[in-house]
Amino acid sequence: MDAVTSLQYFVPELIVLGTAFALILLDLFVSNKRLLILLGVLGIGAALISVRYPHEPLSLFFGFFVLDPFSFFFKLASLGIVAITLLASLAYKPPLPYSGEYSALFLFMAFGLILMGSSNNLLMIFLSIEFVSILSYLLVGFLKKNPQSKEAALKYLLFGSTSSGVMLFGMSILFGLTGSIDLNMIQARLLTAPVSQALVVATILLMMVGLGFKISMAPFHMWAPDVYEGAPTPVTAFLTVGPKALGFAIILRILHTSFLELQSEWSVFLSVLSMLTMTIGNVIAISQTNIKRLLAYSSIAQAGYILIGLAVSNVIGVQGVLVYLIAYALTNLGAFLCVIIVSNHFGNDEIESYAGLSEKSPFLAFCLTLFLLSLAGIPPLAGFIGKYFVFASAIEGKFFTLAVVAALNSAVAAFYYFKVVRLMYLVPAETKEPLDHPIPLFLALIITLAGIIVMGVWPSPFIEFVSRALIL
């Protein structure tokens, strides 16, 4: 489909881009910068309304942008995640500098994420990942007077560009082997062309370096804790879910479109990496004293659980990846919303600050407890449904070692989640001063809380939604 006819299917993206440019322009005139963030939320809302379910896959812009149920799913997810992040940013203290640009950057980010979910060839995959990465570097270093934020941004940049380079190298070999950048074409060529299997596996490994970096898969996870700690908390909240979810989307698309025949090869190393990722994340999380670092390691561990579904890659496993991503996104965003409210009050992110929170702000403590329980996979909350799916896929695919390691890991993880719960409920508060809940944060909190409860108690619409996204 050519560019002009494609435009009619491109409405949500156009709205997002239009709002982004409008924000940059308005930033020059509007003095109340919070209004600009609010406008950004409205722009995302408008885009969300205009998203349509594609009943048949469409290939827009000469095949550089696909519109299929899979990309539809991730489009909704990206927009939702960005909307909640912006709501959270509205009430962040101290107020973010350059709010107008901040808001615009997030709208570009939304666009970048949509591109990641809709790319079907190596070129677009690389470009969209780079687009999202560069925006992430900027946002991580957004508090430019804060040395920690600067350090985080630099670290992220160095790690990110190295791993992107390795990924690009892998892609170039793949192009050399098959003569195509289109994922479907690559699959067809790999079946017929006389290429050495070892070389193809090597390209997969090289590409997994860049993609593994995005999803903070061990051993490419080292950047995550420092970056998550240094970045402004709303940005951290976003980074733990947004790029991670879309990273999984791209891995899923590449492995399932081009390399499905080689599944026996990659599922072995993915399952090893999955075990490594969850174990490293969980074990290191135990000793953390900063809530952002704790959640950073927990999010590494969560990536490990999601990788189970990917490693097994049976029907229930692929569904599991998406179900888990919904549950994880809602839960982790919710947990970070609570962290923002608490650190607004105390001005730090130490876990000690949570002592006696249940007396100061019972509702907040209740919410954070539910989010942590959901992360720990306790029913009947969303996190359990995610865990159920990945465990089920491992058992069905006869990956018993993986299942047992994951079960043991879940028990370990409960320990550090309960460290926070213990402080909130079992340790008395020093002061009884209540915390304030700014309205936008409160709203976002209610959305995520309702999300995890509804998904836990009545998961069938979510499963239905996921299975419709997987009609490829």
Next chain:
Amino acid sequence: MLNHLLSWIVFVPLAGAIVILFFPKSMTQWIKWKATALCGFNLLLGCILLAKFNPNVTDIQFLEKASWIPQIGVNYTLGVDGISLPMVFLTLLLSCLACIGSFGIKEREKEYYFLYLLLSTGMLGTFVALDLFLFYIFWEVVLVPMYFLIGIWGGPRKEYAAIKFFLYTLAGSLFMLLGILALYFYSSPHTFDMTELGKIAYSRTFQQFVFLAFFLGFAIKVPIWPFHTWLPDAHVEAPTPISVLLAGVLLKMGTYGFFRISYPILPDGARWFQPWMGVLAVTGIIYGGFVSLAQQDFKKMIAYSSVSHMGFVLLGLAAFTQDGLNGALLQMFNHGTITGGLFLLVGVLYDRAHSRDLNGFGGLGVKMTVYSGILIFFSLASLGLPGLSGFVSEFLCLLGTFQVYRWFAVLACIGIILAATYLLYMIQRVLLGPLNPKWSSLPDINRREIFTLVPLMIFILAVGVYPKFILEYMAPALTALLAKLNGIPF
């Protein structure tokens, strides 16, 4: 209402818990009475259930079935039979009595009763769920309120005890989840329905592995030696009413799992494990008895005696005979009433003396006459005095075992002797001897406390004198279970 009696019983406490959330913290009296009234109302529903239940039918009764997550074949299935009915009734009874026993809780009442009612829902749900997925959810729902109830209102080492309980049980139940998934994927079409799963002929090796996975989950909950180490900590630190529920109901969830899941669904696995069950049972009985004997702390002594008494349940289960199974299920009920009562009695003493040091008491029989009478009654029931309920069930367990493993039964008798020793030794140290002047002003047990104990005493005496009235409910379902275990198509 009568069409969905089980749903009502399970969800009335939950609804009450949610309503309590919306009431201000300061209305403690209101919250307290509301929770108690709800528990009483629920017990009433339980009595209706009991009256409407037909003991002569072996099938599931009061069946409720609705589709819940159709994509993965999960149904909302509830039902009771002769195995679960006594447990449901026991849970309702103890929840109600322990709720009255909770009036001594004086801080953070709103949270307490919220969690208490949530716990109730979890326990009741576990005993009536007939879908493995639903069963797992209720099973896990029990953990979280229990963590808080021990952790907030417990004794000095409450935090350690709470997290130990939580992690131990969670680890076990995760293996159970893997077992559930293995059953699910073996069946075709995939199902979580326990009745359907019970009809499938699984391969022997498969049964062995899955049996072990479930065993880990259940053994930690019971707890079976050597998985019992969380129990003394949790029991000692938990506040009195929670100890009652922990000993009276939570431990039964583990053995109930054998009756409901491991035995009927995996009979070959159970047969393969049968001798080991016997060995673990006897070890638990003797070990628990000796350790109880050595305790200085009243509550810890009762806690270890639970390990010993739950060993009898396991022994009855290991026998694979009608007497053994009858005894095991009856022992579950009796242990709930007897040990529940003993924990209440420890609580009565602790509330007054703020000490549980057995060696520090003495001569209380003179000061607290009513209390002494009741304590002796419960102790005698616990040590298996004929005429009281403990004797009947332990006798049946031994009778059942003797037909199969003669030596196990002989060894298990040591446990009864030990029980007599440690309980009488306790009575000697607490009630007899010269009065310790420190306790000369202790008031006797009050009316509210007596009120929580009398129903239990009625049951203990009634079962002891005429066990048929409760065995009638249990026996037909157990006959069917035994037929299944012996491979006779039923």
